[in-house]
Amino acid sequence: MGFFIEPQPISLIVSMTALHDLPATELLAAYQRHELSPVDVMQSVIDHVSQWEPRLCATYLYRPEKALAQARESEARWRQNTPAGLLDGIPVTIKENIATQGDPLPAGTAAVKLVPAAADAPPAARMREAGAIMFSKTTMPDYGMLSSGLSSFHHLSRNPWDLSKGPGGSSAGGGAAAAAGYGPLHIGTDIGGSLRLPASWCGIYSLKPSLGRVPIDPPYTGRAAGPMTRTVADSALMMQVLSAPDVRDTMSLPAQDIAWGMVATTTPDFIRGKRIGLLMDAGCGLPLEPEVRAAVExxxxxxxxxxxxxxxxxxFMTQAMLDGMDHFWRMRSFTDMQALSSEQRDKVLPYIRAWADSAQGMSGTEVFHASQQFHLVRVATVRATSAFDYVISPVAPHVAFKAEWAGPTNDPMRPLEHIGFTVPYNMSEQPAASVNCGYTAAGLPIGLQIAGARFDDLGVLQLSRAFEQIRDPQHPWPQPPAA
Structure with a gap:
């Protein structure tokens, strides 16, 4: 089903909004009407990135000249009314652990040998086929195992709302880039909250789809790729492209004709009669900060x-469940690092090394019991949420923290105390989104998590869009600091 682009008074929008700030849905409508050129849009993004990036450090393999060449090709196609695909001429960034042909995948760490990828991973392939301009990769922490922008390979990524804070992670650069206005579309990944946490702390929207809805390579239990955008409609637009099938993902869902276009026209009437569970206690981890509680309530x-x-x-979560998953991931990382040379291991962040090395003395029985917690989380999550159409909660118990910290506790022995609200839906395979629902007195964003039944990605997007229309007024997006 084609995506419905609601008619907009484009000339008025363009006159009032910088091109890099325009949503993809409005850019496409302007391209169709020959009121905007992809070249002008890409140049606006490039100019804006040049103002932000020295302080934000959100990009990897940033290629403005190549992007402009692609924009000129897109402009020619739009002049002939022959766009290459649904996203022709729309700027997009992609998290660096999603393979793009010919580019290395450092996985955020200086320990990895830089070997060019043989092919695009499914999300990148779908973007390229749709005509999107993939002008940059975005940063992540070592091995994606931190909820921050701290990395032994990349420069420290920061939060545009407050440069002393981090953007969250592990889709750190994607969250920062979306909030800062590096174009409308960004792709990240999530295995315990890595899309939703930066979305919450950067004030943007993100959807962690049902497992397998967006094919990814390599697949892994709980791992999902998904959109990071400023608007819900832009995420729905991306889902139409990203959800196309790909045989490389052995966990992918069958191809399905989902009416993603309904999201753009969803009204607050969608909310009426919906059974919504309100979860204010994760059952584990850090306590809920008062300002987060107030915003979610x-x-x-x-x-x-x-x-x-x-x-x-x-x-429905317990500390034993959270600790079990933590201990299993420690052993996985310890095993991975044992395969590295001593020189390579020395390049990994000390925080990550300390966390992984703590698993060295675990017995086989302990590892087995730790591994069973993933299934227990799955069962508990499905059981607790099945009485509702949707469940809302905080995304995290707190807001953005110091940029230099590896995580909100900055303690490798307590690394996952902030994911009690997010990680259950990775294990249960249910879709879950983060949508901004307020701000602290200091102006830091606060995310509302909306989770739905397994496979109801469309419904989560629709409820998100309905809430987007009734929430309190949003703060203006942050602007680049003065030189």
Missing amino acids: RAADLLQQAGALVTPMQP
């Missing part, structure tokens, strides 16, 4: 006023 009140049936929930 305000979101619940707005949904209830719009006709939802909101019911408080009891926690």
Whole structure:
């Protein structure tokens, strides 16, 4: 089904909004009407990146000249009314652990040998086929195992809302780039919250799809690729492209004709009558900060006023579940690092080395019991959420923290205390999104998590779009600091 692009008064929009700030849905409408050129849009993004990037450090393999060449090719196609695909001429960034042909995948760490990728991974392939301009990769921490922009390979990535804070992770650069206005579309990955956490702390929107909805290579339990955008409609637009099948993902879902275009026309009426669970206690990890609690409770009140049936929930995660997953991932990382030379291991962040090395004395029985927690989380999550159409909660118990920290505790022995709200939906394979629902007194964004039943990615997007229309007024997007 083709994506419906709602008619917009493009001339008025363009006159009031910088081109790099325009949503992809509006750019496409302007391209169709020959009111904008992909060259002008790409140049606007490049100029804006040049102002931000020395302080933000969100990009890897940033290639402005190549992007302009692609934009000129796109401009020629639009002049002939023969776009290459749904996203022809739209700027996009891709997280660096998603392979793009000919480019190395450092996985955020200086320990990895830089070997060019043989082929595009499925998300990159779909973007290229759709005509999008992939002008840069984005940064991530070592092995994607931190919720920050701290990396032994990349420069330290920062949060555009407050440069003393980090953007979150592991899709660190993607979150920062989306909030800073590096064009409208960005792709990240998520295995415990790596899309939703930076989305929450950077004030953007992101969807972690149902497992297998967006094919990825290599697949892994709980691992998903998904969109990072400023608007819900742009994420739905990306899903139409990203959800195309790819045989390389052995966990991928069958091809399905999903009406992603319905998201753009969803109204607050969608909320009426929906059974929504309200989860304010993760059952494990760090305590909920008062400002986060207030913002999520305000979101619940707005949904209830719009006709939802909101019911408080009891926690279903336990500290034992969280610790078990942590210990299993420690052993996985310890095993991976044992395969490295001593010279390579020395290049890994000390925090990551300390975390992984702590698994050295674990017995086989301990590793087995740790591995079983993933299934227990899955069962508990499905059981607790099945009584509702959707479940809302904080994305994280706190807001963005110091940029130089590896995580909110900065303690390698307590590394996952902030993912109690997000990681359950990776294990249960359910879709879950982060949408901004407020700000702290200091102006830092706060994310609302919206989770749905397995395979109901469209419904999560629709509820997100409906909430987007009833939430309190948003703060202006951050601007580059003065030189």
